[in-house]
Amino acid sequence: MHLPHSRRTEETLLDLAHQIHHRQQGVEVSRLPPPPMWMSGMHQDMVVGIGRSRKTRSTMVAQFIADISDVSPSMSKVLVPNISSTSIAGSNDVHSWLCKMKGHVAHLHSGKGGLWCFGGNGLPYAQSLSSVPSEKVESFCLQALAKHSKVPSHCDKIVMNGGLQLLQKIYQLRHDSQKIQRNIIRTIGNLALHEHLHSAIAQSGWIGILAEVMKSPHVIQASHAARALANLDRETVEEKYEDGVYILHPQFRTSQPIKADVLFIHGLLGAAFKTWRQKDHSDMENKDTNYTECWPKTWLAADCPSLRILSVEYDSHLSDWRSKCPMENERKSLAYRGRELLTKLKAAGVGDRPVVWVAHSMGGLLVKKMLLDASEDPEMRSVVQNTQGIVFYSVPHSGSRLAEYSVSARFLLFPSVEVKELSKDSPALRELNNNFTKFIREHEVNILSFGEMLPTYIGSMIKLHVVPLNSADLGIGDFIPLDVNHLNICKPGSRDSFLYQRSLKFIKDALAKELKRTIPRIPMSEEATTLYCIRREC
Template structure:
């Protein structure tokens, strides 16, 4: 039902309305004038505010950081707070944050959402820069470094607000955004100016702390300049035979500088005299020269040992370069870059207290890790070896004749380097189809077969009880038989993928076969003996925590003698911090170690006169009293600590180009320690420590022992 309202009442109200307004007209006029005045004032205020904010935004779109100003008062970097070049149809005016104000509500929503996320990134950056709790700082750094939604401008903005330790943390984080690493400041020096500054640096450093090698080099390399301390005619014959030209002058100068920077004072002097800026100028001039990059990476590694130089390395832009070098196709440069970043990373909760010196390098893990390792695997190479040479995957060039005087021990075949090149879509489709075809072939083969391992022993000491085949049902067989990659260090690339909780450490030291090669006159002969090397290497291993957890040594050739010498010295020590190295050792793998000497060191008079064996070689004479005494002491160690001993002996000779005859460097009789398991392999002295694949006997035997020790440790 509807309720009827009397019309008469409405009519009466309308009749009396004019009279009411006439009585109250003064109040109505006052109210209308107030509203109009407020509207006009508000409009003028809003208009003035918009003009002020627009001018402010335009001034702040391009920001200048006074820290990055160069001598010409121009900014080295410019960056935008947000992207400005978008579809202008969706925007109307610049707001206070330097952004175009969107008219599309959806665009406006996403803009606000991006602001919120960027503010979160800034909060994380504050934690990275200022938080003293290492766990919180580590978590914040990892979260910030892996934010996928940050734009390049956001990353650049954050990078310029980051402190040195934050940028180092970014560089050692997996899957970090590349835009966090700004390019170094471009040097304006020409090539001649850079060479002149490098020469002046060498002369200044030699004046602060004179070194005969540096004096001789400067006097010979820069013959057109006179020096107070030496003249070209005073240079020894070793230096006079050196060829210096415009192509190699920078490399030779950097090599001399690296040789000079062998202690804290010289390294600090180099940095304080502007050496890092000069190195950056050289790098930018010759950034494609791998020899230059290796020399510079070693100098940076030497500087990273001293915490007071971290800020200098950061300010000169080297963190970005080191980040790029972490993925360099040359394994040597990779290693030096990783070592430098690790030494700079004092916020790493696991490895932050360890300093990796000249002779040690962390091979795995290369980035920050929240979990500490359970087992240490230590690689020790032998004569003419190195981490980048001794432990690489076996290749077709490994049996080429080995030089003595012109050896290039660290060169990796060009076809095996892990260079990343862009390929076309057609080739990419072909590779994908090829992979599918190979997968189908494996499906047709099935699993009912046994895969015979590579490099099977031709003789062993355990009467054939060792398994020499792999079941075809194992995923390892299929995966590795189809693999086409190449490893430049198989223990660090393969072992951690098959066994969790490993830390792989490499030991690197220089050796030579002949005294004909030039050497530093200040390097004492005692430092090159077995005892001298033992003390130095053992101290560096203890400094990085070797002995705090179970240890497994992989030692090639003379490296096995160094391992035995270190274990004997640790056992005889009364210092518990040294003795732990012996007590924690669980296994030693000997790869052609001359326990009883080598025929290479026992040459006849004619050959010895021609070769002039080095200190290292002279100590390896067959049945020398030093080796006999060392082995007897080592056998006593095994009675006190019955560690697992595995020996791989060579059966093929190694050809030396200088002698033009093949030599069985370490016969099985000399390699047999008379304890543990001994396997005679169809390999020569240089290839015996290079596993051909994960399906090789060398790798599978090594992995089997490590798994057993890991299970026992757990």
Template sequence: MQFYQKNKKFLQVSGMIVATSSVGWLLLEIRRTYKILNNILDTSIVNFLEPPKYPEFEADLDDSFIFSNWIKMHDVQNAEPHSIWKSLKFTYARQLINLTTSDNAFVRDKIIKQLATITNLENWHYSYLSQLIDAKTAIGLARTKSADRRYFAKPPFMYVGYTHEMLVSSMKDLLVALNRKSSHSCMEYFINKAFVDQDVEHSFIDHESTSSELRKLIKTATDILPLCLDSLLHHCALNGNAKDIVTLNGLPLLMEIYNRFQDNFEVKLKLCNLLSNISVYPDLLGEIYRSGWITVLSCWLNECDIRLSATAAKTLANLDDNNYNALYPNKIYVLHPLHRLNETANVDVIFVHGLLGGVFFTWRQKRRSKFSNFFSTYGFKKTLTDVQSKLLRTSDPIVREFIQDTEVTDQLEFDQVGHDFEFVLNDIPITTNVEATGPYTCSGVNDCITQAQKDCYTHTMCWPKDWLPQDCKNLRILGINYDTSLSMWAQICPNEQRKATIEERSDEFLSKLLAAGVGERPIIWITHSMGGLIVKNLLWKAWGSGSEVTKKICSNSKAIVFFSTPHIGSRVANLSPPTALLLWPSVEIQELREESVGLIKIHENFLKLTKQIPLKVISFVETKSTLVTAMKFNLQFVDARSGNPSIGEYFEVPQDHLGICKPSSRMSFLYQKVVHLIRDIVEKTNQEKREEYEKLWKL
């Protein structure tokens, strides 16, 4: 006992050293044993020996599909042993995938979000998991922003050994088969002219009515495959033949075209539009998934070009059964949200462009050639000069630290400039009516000041997509996109029965908006030019409908914004008989003539409607002429007399017809007026929902 008391500290330290050494030795032996056992058998063999969790998925999986994933695996023998943490995450991911078969959409959505948070696994982990994931889960992961793209199985390579000529021949066979199912003169002409050097099984008639534009396209094309995609798009859009592409096993062929034209944006856009047309048939999800297109769509969803990202978002949303029965058909686009979000959309904001416009360029930010205001000074202050950049690269840490501290101090001081200012907004109206209200200024502490500083040095092709979600919450933003023309001479397909009148477009958009679930929540309409006429007529038709579901589109409409809408027509559309005979004006131009009987009737019906439902109306009208570059002279398309609907707030803004819907920054009066309108309606909607919940809670 005395020996222990004398050497107590020595014995304790010795015991700790022995215990620590034993634990270290044990861990070392475990590591060595694991390495020996791991080298005995390649763990990747488990991917083939252990059956997938879903027998039906294994049955649908062909050999080329598995092989294409196996050849991309890293050699496990040469890899470092997996950490315990990664192994645990891998096991957890497998258990989560087992739960994704739940019939409860809410539960499945939560599981997919949790699955998306599992990151930094080994490549063979993801390859194994990709074979367990079913099509519905893949769609959910593709629409989740943080999901690792390695969750998706690689597509099969059915045409990888084909030469270019063999690929063109396969495309010809597909077009011939499609034309057999649904014959069309444009398709027949294209097959005959595009494949003139090849044997075509059936000789088609060279229709004289086929457009000369098509002949020029075929003659000047350097590669026929992109033109084949145009022909496919045209064929699918006319008669709804998109489903036939899948039936005839065309998806793998399209995938091979994508693999060979990955650097060609126009080809990718055409392929994405084709998939968008196919996605209106959700029962084809399995075929789309097995051909590898979900992986490609998930990549396109994150593209910076809105033309590709919005189309991919629409396609994935159509295939997603968690999309609450909303289907986005042709001409209807989702601008926000592109991904699955936690926030609930309580208000729909729908943008409708006008003549010769488009959802992807009508609503772009206006470019400014130079900045000579407060914000340009701010931007200059944030940019380091060449001298400062050289000093920051100096090897002396003291000098570098001094410059950095000075720069930060100056920036903080400069940021305080203007906090006690009241800034006058850009695009201030020069004439208003008595009902008109602001805002006309913005406080220096408002967020729009900071945002406007950034807007001066960035450019957005769609401010509804990039700006509105940041400034207004709980929104679903949709855009309607449709083709228009000035003359009948420019038609690419003379046999196409295009819906061109305002009446026809109203019927078409009404049915498509119903399919997208519009009418179930409050609606705000933002329109430009002819788009306002279509919306007015659409609302009147919805109000007069015998269907209660259709009538909701009108009764739930809370506001409409007109950007230079010619309510009673435009003088520019007035053509003398000889000029009309020469130019052969399109149906759109004929309907937009000043004092048109049809337009006057539409406006009278709209005024009647506003007496039945509380609809807030805001109108912006141009005061400047628009430079028509082709003709080299100025035209004012909409004057104050035609642009004033005689109801609601009215503003005459110093902009031309094209620029009136394109704010240069968030400091524009045009943008701030729209934002304040949306915020007011969202706040009222949220307040009504809160009151409903309180009533239910009391019950």
């Protein structure tokens, strides 16, 4: 999505307010005055600490805010709005904010704006053409706002125009929509990357909400909240988790030192969580009660608690049939994605300690590209020096058969950049593989590769081995063919399965030296020690 300048941020917020106006029968919204700056830096850190404690309840955050400030307990509940579904509507400040939006909406909606800009007069015009469900419109606006929140200057606009409070209201109204709530928390996580906005986020009550969401049984929701809280926690966390980088473990504050990192990179059409779920069961009634939606978070974290486990997400497509912007093609290339992900991972502290990479399909090509780029950049050399091992799940080192069907398959009539780059015997792919093979031999990195022996159904017409065995075999390290298809090659059937146990053994062996090393527990400040005791006593 193209974001030419920050005025679009205000327009997007107003579109969302316009939706709230329709849902609340005449209540309209305007800019909320900046919250009072009563919270000191120390108190802010302590509130975040309570929020990141494993057994925190939202009432603890509200009571703590009341204890350290001059506000009443009832006002502190306004700052933790999930305590009462009507807490925001009952606040005089927020009520006045809601009642002022009419003039701003009328003013900006009367201005010029394109249909697809998520602002100006585009939204009312689109609504006049068809009956678009309000939830769908809100979802579009929130996706646009999430894009805006990736631009630092736009983040200031979101906060200045009352975005934190508006997002809070929508979060409550859409409690039944995980997708909408996920986009909202994603935006808060992006805002939390900027320390000068931390006070506004804390004072607007988001820490209590995030603390509750982090305990959700839904792994995606919980991980979005964990990322946001980690970005807010500047007392015990030095790293910053940018958009698309998720911390699966440890998600709470802990005194146990982290000895190494394990990074998970998905492939084409994959995602940071769904790619790494347990193998699906055809008979859902007989599904194991211990079924996990993300085995690295559930199994690996339990088997190796001293590891930090990260998962990366990026957009990928089979076809450019619905491509929205020509500039997107360059952004989808391996070269661009590799540079972008490497920069994000460096900000997350990858390279500061030993690391093992785990990649599925095209994700393995990204890992290869990132390591080669890092080897040529003095500021990224630590990433190379600390790489101890790589697990490849059906990575098309020599190309994939998927690209061969780009003409015959209707949905691949316009193959995406990603698919084109997977063509067998591609010169660029051959060069990448040759350079990486030389790199591995020079740096003596441990390699474990798995290959698929069963075909995968692509749509209803195509059945093929997406990555042939000869393409999945790098020729270095152990190579293990398995009786699974391309989708299930990275989805163990159970914690006792050969696929998981062999992967676990490789990770432990590659990091054996670090895992055996004794590291003193992290010293805590007096405030952090108090929070740790609170967590243990709850």
